Amino acid sequence: MIVSRPSAWLIAAIAGCVVLQPSHAQAQWWSRAPVDFEACADVAEKAASKEARKAALTECNAKFAGRRKPGGGYSYFDFMQNRSFDIAGPNPTPEEQKKIDEHYTDFLDRERRNSIAAEIAAKQQQQQLQQVSLKSESDKPPLTTNAASCPPNSILATS
Numbered sequence: 001m002i003v004s005r006p007s008a009w010l011i012a013a014i015a016g017c018v019v020l021q022p023s024h025a026q027a028q029w030w031s032r033a034p035v036d037f038e039a040c041a042d043v044a045e046k047a048a049s050k051e052a053r054k055a056a057l058t059e060c061n062a063k064f065a066g067r068r069k070p071g072g073g074y075s076y077f078d079f080m081q082n083r084s085f086d087i088a089g090p091n092p093t094p095e096e097q098k099k100i101d102e103h104y105t106d107f108l109d110r111e112r113r114n115s116i117a118a119e120i121a122a123k124q125q126q127q128q129l130q131q132v133s134l135k136s137e138s139d140k141p142p143l144t145t146n147a148a149s150c151p152p153n154s155i156l157a158t159s
Contacts (some may be wrong), residue, residue, distance in 0.1 A: 036074070036090035037064035074107045076100065081107045 008121055034040035044056030066074035066087050075084045076092055081104055086095050 027055070034064075036068060037061070037066065038068050040064060065092060066090045078104065080104060 031147070034043055038059035040063060041091075044060055046055055047053040047056050066076045066089065069075050069086075074087045074090055076087045076096075076104060077084045078100060085092075085100055087093070092100060
């Protein structure tokens, strides 16, 4: 089958239009969506009302876990461990999250060991205090009344 030259050009033009037609999935390349928390917070600060700013900042917190570091890169603060982790982007990657979770497991183990050690130390201190108080009580002379040293008739004579 031989296709004429104008028909071939027409088919090529239609195919080109179909291929080059923008799709909705690629439509975000020109949008100005924030790339990290700081950019999102800058946009949120421009909101008209206080409530809108607060809602936008809450959305920024939910969307981006990491914060920009002054020298570049990002930092993720884990409030459960009260420490920060360096991460590659505005959110931890699955590998970074796994590392953070491993550190948290180690942190919990240390906290548990410290708690047990503190309990043992408190019990030992309490036992030492009890032993010291028992020892000091046994060192004291027994309490006696001096009524035996007084002559019984002297009490009757003064009355």
